[in-house]
Amino acid sequence: MGSGADPDVLIVGAGPSGAIAAKRLAEDGFKVLVLEQGDWPDYSRATVTRHDFPLTAGRDWGWDPNVRNAPGDYPVDDSDSDITALMWNGVGGGTVVYAAQWQRNMPSDFRVRTLDGVADDWPLTYEDLEPYYVRVERDFGISGLAGDTAFPPGEGPPLPPVPLGPAGRRVARAHNDLGWHWWPAPLAIATRPYGRLNPCVQRGTCLQACADGAKGTADITHWPAALELGVELRVRARVRELTIRPDGLVGGAVYLDEDGGEHEVRAGVTILCANGIGTPRLLLLSDLANSSGLVGKRLMMHPFGTVVGVFDDDMRAWQGPWGQYIHSLEFYETDESRGFVRGAKWGLQPTGGPFSMTSAYPWGAENAIWGEGFQDAVRARLGHSAMWGIIAEDLPEESNRVVLDPVGTDAQGVPGAKIEYRLSENSRRLVEFHQARARESLLAAGAREVVVAPFIRATGWHLLGTAMMGTDPARSVVDPQGRTHDVPNLYVFDGSVWPTSAGMNPTATIAALALRFTEQLIAARRDQQVAA
Numbered sequence: 001m002g003s004g005a006d007p008d009v010l011i012v013g014a015g016p017s018g019a020i021a022a023k024r025l026a027e028d029g030f031k032v033l034v035l036e037q038g039d040w041p042d043y044s045r046a047t048v049t050r051h052d053f054p055l056t057a058g059r060d061w062g063w064d065p066n067v068r069n070a071p072g073d074y075p076v077d078d079s080d081s082d083i084t085a086l087m088w089n090g091v092g093g094g095t096v097v098y099a100a101q102w103q104r105n106m107p108s109d110f111r112v113r114t115l116d117g118v119a120d121d122w123p124l125t126y127e128d129l130e131p132y133y134v135r136v137e138r139d140f141g142i143s144g145l146a147g148d149t150a151f152p153p154g155e156g157p158p159l160p161p162v163p164l165g166p167a168g169r170r171v172a173r174a175h176n177d178l179g180w181h182w183w184p185a186p187l188a189i190a191t192r193p194y195g196r197l198n199p200c201v202q203r204g205t206c207l208q209a210c211a212d213g214a215k216g217t218a219d220i221t222h223w224p225a226a227l228e229l230g231v232e233l234r235v236r237a238r239v240r241e242l243t244i245r246p247d248g249l250v251g252g253a254v255y256l257d258e259d260g261g262e263h264e265v266r267a268g269v270t271i272l273c274a275n276g277i278g279t280p281r282l283l284l285l286s287d288l289a290n291s292s293g294l295v296g297k298r299l300m301m302h303p304f305g306t307v308v309g310v311f312d313d314d315m316r317a318w319q320g321p322w323g324q325y326i327h328s329l330e331f332y333e334t335d336e337s338r339g340f341v342r343g344a345k346w347g348l349q350p351t352g353g354p355f356s357m358t359s360a361y362p363w364g365a366e367n368a369i370w371g372e373g374f375q376d377a378v379r380a381r382l383g384h385s386a387m388w389g390i391i392a393e394d395l396p397e398e399s400n401r402v403v404l405d406p407v408g409t410d411a412q413g414v415p416g417a418k419i420e421y422r423l424s425e426n427s428r429r430l431v432e433f434h435q436a437r438a439r440e441s442l443l444a445a446g447a448r449e450v451v452v453a454p455f456i457r458a459t460g461w462h463l464l465g466t467a468m469m470g471t472d473p474a475r476s477v478v479d480p481q482g483r484t485h486d487v488p489n490l491y492v493f494d495g496s497v498w499p500t501s502a503g504m505n506p507t508a509t510i511a512a513l514a515l516r517f518t519e520q521l522i523a524a525r526r527d528q529q530v531a532a
Contacts, residue, residue, distance in 0.1 A: 006252075006265075006266045006267055006268070007031045007032055007033035007232070007265070007267045007268075008025075008030045008031045008032065008267065008268050008269065008530075009021075009025055009030050009031070009032045009033070009267055009268065009269045009270075009271060010032075010033050010034075010035070010252055010253060010265060010267035010269070010270045010271070011032060011033070011034045011035070011270075011271045011273055012034075012035050012239050012253065012270070012271070012272050012273060012274050012282065013034075013035075013036065013093065013272065013273035013274040013275070013278065013279075013494065014034050014036035014038075014090070014091045014092070014093065014218070014219075014223070014233060014235075014273075015088075015092065015093015015094060015095065015218060015273060015274075015275065015494070016092075016093055016094070016095050016218045016222075016507060016510060016511050016514070017093075017273040017493045017494045017495075017510055017511070017513075017514035018034055018036075018093070018271075018273035018493070018494075019092070019093075019218040019219075019221075019222035019223055019226060020136070020139075020218075020222060020493075020511055020514040020515050020518065021271055021273065021493055021514055021517070021518045022034050022222075022226045022231045022233075023222050023223075023225055023226040023229065023231070024515060024518045024519065024522070025231075025518060025521075025522065026226055026229035026230055026231045027229060028522050030522075031230070032226075032230075032231045032232065033231075033232045033234070033265060033267065034231060034232065034233045034234070035234050035237040035239055035253065035255050035265070036072075036090065036091055036233065036234065036235050036236075036237060037072045037074075037089055037236070037237060037238040037239065038070065038071075038072025038073075038088075038089035038090030038091065038235065038236070039071070039072060039090050039091065039235045039236055040090065040091045040219065040235060041090055041091065041092060041096050041209065041217075041219060042060075043209060043211060045060040045061070045209070046060075046061070046205075046208070046209035046210070046211035047211075048203050048205045048208075048209070048211045049211075053205070053208075054353065054354075054355035054356070055355070057205070057208040057209075060208075060209075061096075061097055061208035061209045063086035063087070063088070063097055063207075063458070063461065064084060064086055064458060065085075065086075065087055065089065066078075070089065070090075071236065071258065071411065072089040072090055072235075072236065072238070073089050073410070074089075074278075074281075074409075074410035074414065074416045074417065075405065075408040075409070075410065075416035075417075076277060076416060076417050076418070076419060077405050077407075077408055077416065077417070077418040077419070078418075078419055078460075080418070080419070080420045080421075081419045081420060081421040081422075081460075082421055082422055082423045082455075082457065083301045083303065083421055083423075083457060083458075083459060083460040084457050084458040084459070084460050085277055085301070085419055085460045085463060086458065086459070086460050086461050087275055087277065087278075087463065089278075090235075091218075091219045091223060091233070091235060092217045092218045092219030092220075092223070093218060093275065094275070094461070094507070095188070095215075095216070095217040095218045095219075095507065096209065096217050096219065097207060097208060097209065098188075098206075098207075098217075098461070098505075098507060099206050099207050099322055099323055099324070099347075099349075099505070100187045100188040100189050100206050100215050100216065100321070100323055101185065101186075101187060101188075101323070101324050101327075101347055101505040102137070102140070102142050102144070102157075102186045102187055102188045102216075102505070102507065102508045103186065103327070103345060103391075103504035103505045103506075103508055104126075104133050104151065104186075104504070104508050104509065104512075105126065105129075105502040105504050105508075105509045106126070106150070106151070106329070106332060106333075106502070106504070107125070107126035107127075107152065108332075108333060108334075109122075109126075109500065109502035109503075109504070110122040110124065110125050110126055110129075111125075112342070112499075112500045115334065116334050116341045116342065118341055118342075118395060119395050119396055119499065119500045120396070120468075120470065120499040120500065121499070122469070122498075122499050122500070123469060123470055123471050123479075123480040123499075124480060124516075126152070128516075129509070129512050129513065129516065130152075130154060132512035132513070132515045132516045133508060133509075133512045134154070134155045135512075135515060136508065136511040136512050136515055137157050137158060137186075137508070138158050139221055139222065139511075140188045140216035140221050140511065141158065141159060141188065141189075141190045141194040141195060141197045141216045141221060142157035142158065142159065142186055142187065142188055142216065142508075143157055143159035143160060143161050143162055143186070143187050143188075143189055143190065143191045144156055144157035144159070144161050144184060144185065144186035144187065145157070145160070145161045145183065145184045148183045148186075149181065149183070150181055150183065150329040150332070157186055158194070159190060159191050159192060159194060160191050160192070161184035161185065161186075161187075161191065162184075162185065162187055162189060162191055162200065162202075162320070162321045162323065162325070163202075163320070163325075164184065164325050164326060165315070165316060165319070165320050165325050165350075166313065166314065166315045166316055167311075167315040167316075167317065167320075167325055167348060167350070167386035168184075168325030168326045168348060170311070170313075170315070170386075170445045170446065171325075171326065171348055171386070171441060171442070171445045172326055173445070174441060174442075174444040174445035174446075175328065175330075175441065175444075177444065178440075178441070178444055180328060180330040180441070181328050181329050181330040182326045182327070182328045182330075183326060183327060183328075183329075184325075184326060185321075185323070185324040185325055185326050185327045185347060185348075186327075186508075187321055187323055187324065188215060188216030188217075188507070189206070189214055189215055189216065189321050189323060190214045190215075190216070195221065196213070196220050196221065196224065197213060197214055197215075197216060197220065197221070198212050198213045198214050199214060200212065200214040200215075200321060201214070202319045202320050202321065203319075204318060204319050204320050204321070204322045204323075204350050204352060204353070205322070206321060206322045206323045207322055234255075236257060236258040237255045237256075237257060237263075238255055238256045238257075238410065238412060238414065239253045239254070239255045239274075239282060240253075240254050240255060240256055240262075240285065240412075240414050241253065241254050241282070241285050241286045242254075242270060242282065242283075242286040242288060242490070243264065243266075244286070244288070245531055248487065249487065249488065249489045249490075249529060249530070249531045250270045250288070250487055250489055250490045250531060251266055251267075251531045252264065252265045252266040252267045252270065252531070253265055253270065256412045256414070260412055266531065267531065268489065268528075268530030268531055268532070269489045269490075269491065269521070269528065269530055269531075270489065270490050270491070271482075271490075271491040271492070271493050272467075272490075272491065272492045272493070272494065272496075273492075273493050273494045273514070274494065275463050275494055275495065275496070276299065276300075276402075276462075276463030276464050276465065276466045276494065276495050276496045277299075277402050277417050277419065277463050277466070278417075279466065279467055279492055279494055279496040280295050280296035280402045280417075280466040280467055280496060281296075281402060281404065281415075281416075281417045283295045283296075283467065283477075284296060284402075284403070284404050285404065285414070285415065288484070288486065288487060288490065289467070289477055289478075289484035289485070289486045289487055289490060290477070290486070291473065291474075291485070291486050292473060292474055292475060292476060292477055292485070294398070294467075294468055294475070294476065294477050295466065295467060295477055296401045296402040296403055296466050297398040297399075297400075297401045297466065298396035298397065298398060298400065298401070298465040298466060298468055299400040299401050299402055299419060299421055299463070299464075299465055299466050300394040300395070300396055300400070300462075300464040300465040300498070300500075300501035301394060301400075301421060301460040301462060301463060301464070302391050302392060302393075302394050302459075302460075302461070302462040302464075302501060302503075303392040303394060303423055303427045303428075303430075303431050303455075303459075304389065304390065304391065304392065304456065304459035304461075305344070305388075305389075305390035305392060305431045305434055305435045305438070305453075305455075306361070306362040306363075306364070306387055306388070306389055306390070306452075306453040306456060307387060307388045307390070307435050307438035307439055307442065307450060307451070307452050307453070308351060308362055308363060308385050308386070308387040308388075308442075308450070308451040308453065309385060309386055309387070309442030309443075309445065309447030309449070309450050309451075310380060310381055310384055310385045310447055310448060310449040310450070310451070311384050311385065311386070311445075311446060311447055311448065312384070312446075312448055313384070313446075314383050314384060315350075315383060315384055315385060315386050316350075316383060317350040317351045317352070317382070317383050317384065317385050317386055318350065318351075318352060318353045318354075318382065318383055319350065320350045321350075322349055322350055322352065323349060323350075324347030324348055324349050324389070325348045325349070325350075325386075326347075326348045327345060327346060327347050327348070328345070328346040328348075328388075328441070329343075329345055329346075330346075330437075331343050331344065331433070331434060331437055332344065332345060332503060338429070338433050339429050339433075340426045340429040340430045340433070341395075341426060342393040342395065342426075342430065342503060343393060343430070343434070343503050344390050344391055344392040344393060344430060344431070344434045344503045345390075345391045345503050345504050345505075346388045346389070346390055346391075346434070346438060346441075347388070347389045347391070347505075348386055348387070348388055348389075349362075349386065349387050349388075349389050350386060350387075351381070351385040351386060351387055353382070354378060354382055357369070357377075357378045357381045357382050358370070358378070360456060360458075361453075361456055361458065361459070362387045362389070362453055362456075363381075363451055363453055364451070364453030364454045364456060365454075365456075366454050367451055367453065367454075369381075380449075386442075388438040388441065388442065390431065390434045390435065390438060391462075391503050391504060391505060392427060392430050392431050392434065392503060393430065393500070393501055393502060393503035394424075394427060394464075394501045395424060395426060395427070395500070395501075396465050396468075396499070396500060396501070397424060399420070399422070400420065400421045400422065401419070401420050401421075401466070402417055402418070402419055402466050403417070403418050403419075403420065404416075404417065404418065405417055405418040406418075431455075435452050436452075438452075439452055462495070462501070462505070462506050463495060463496075464495045464496070464498045464501050464506060465495075465496065465498050465499070465500075465501060466496045467484075467492045467496035467497055468496075468497065468498075468499055469482070469497035469498070469499055470499060473485035473486070476499075477492070477496075477497075478491070478492050478497050481517060481520045481521070481524075482497060482513075482517035482520075482521075488528075488529045489528065489529050489530055489531060491517065491521065493513070493514045493517050493518070494510060494514070495510045497513070
């Protein structure tokens with residue numbers, strides 16, 4: 001593919017899917033260039049041992065690009081959305097600030113249409129993806145335990161699980177009594193030295209930054225090896241548009257450097273890995289791959305529920321993986337008697353240090369404890385609480401979408417993104433049901449108080465579905481290999497391609513799918529149309 005100094009493959013985005021594709025292509029001898037609009041994470045700012053870290057973390061490691069406003073960010077207008085879109089623009093992508101909950105999708109997640117008569121089936125199965133799950137779990141240093149009774153039998157993660165802690169043991173015993181599923185949580189958190197990863201020391205700051213190098217983030221697990229293999233990574237390179245050749249193929253991209261200088265790069269094949277908002281934004285900016293009219297549509301963001309239990313006993317809730325101690329899939333599958341379809345995964349998490357006792361997440365802004373009795377209320381919560389975080393499946397709707405912002409632009413004048421998203425009635429019923437069951441779980445575990453947090457808006461960590469994968473070009477954007485139907489040398493390898501959202505944290509499946517797509521591209525290299 002390609003010739004001369006031009007790369008064989010151009011990848012836009014250095015998050016997990018981009019890192020996986022770049023590394024695997026380089027292993028097979030491809031010349032790869034990656035453009036990333038952000039920069040490397042600056043772990044010198046991960047000052048987790050300092051008392052002011054809870055105050056500086058939001059500035060340096062915040063999830064919301066509109067608040068963080070880093071040089072690599074672009075504005076996302078969420079004024080017409082029920083959920084705020086959260087992301088990290090930089091090397092490692094969302095893995096830099098994710099909770100490292102590493103959940104495979106369930107077999108049923110690939111067959112929603114067949115099983116429940118809604119949405120669409122995926123053009124592949126759990127069995128198709130299972131060997132790729134195993135491989136990416138080794139690459140990211142996943143901890144956990146094989147034999148989860150909710151899943152088909154198979155190979156488990158390479159590292160032992162994190163300690164259950166007092167909260168995990170307490171709730172696990174309650175679930176045993178209830179006859180409800182639980183299992184030690186799978187996490188992208190090393191529990192012993194593994195490759196470039198150090199063992200976790202249980203600081204509980206996973207959602208900001210891991211200062212100890214224990215979290216499986218793509219900037220650590222993939223990028224050093226990719227660079228050693230010869231991948232070229234250009235940071236602070238903001239792609240403005242993809243270029244189109246007279247024959248209809250993508251020729252590469254035009255990007256702006258940090259000083260506003262314009263550059264054009266050419267490549268035989270282009271792969272977008274810019275997340276479920278960034279990828280449709282770039283396709284819309286380039287007016288590409290949209291003969292179906294579905295680019296940007298079917299946005300899914302996983303409505304999130306939180307239920308917190310307060311216990312008399314010390315749960316050491318300022319410590320541990322955040323993260324999750326255990327997960328439960330007891331109510332994951334559809335039961336039509338509940339009045340909705342699909343389900344949710346629960347992850348039992350710590351609640352953090354003193355600052356977290358007063359925050360909207362996870363307690364809900366309506367449950368503030370300022371005023372008379374403040375110190376007693378903090379004392380009751382601090383160290384004595386644990387929460388179920390509920391990842392609710394979000395069904396695709398074309399009215400939930402990403403469009404170009406007609407007003408807002410990034411720092412260099414490129415239009416930003418606008419999201420239009422409303423919770424469906426199915427989602428509302430689903431979340432309410434799961435919150436009620438999670439409350440029962442914590443009461444059974446001995447909680448003396450249970451706080452069901454009202455809906456928390458700033459929880460849109462998962463951005464899926466806006467460049468749907470399918471076999472019919474009239475009803476999908478990419479084919480089962482991630483190649484756009486309209487442009488044979490343009491691919492999408494990130495979470496945009498998901499036909500349905502599942503009820504799981506998505507990084508495991510994004511990673512497995514990116515590896516599968518990459519190897520399919522490698523296998524078809526001789527037949528691949530390229531921009532010469």
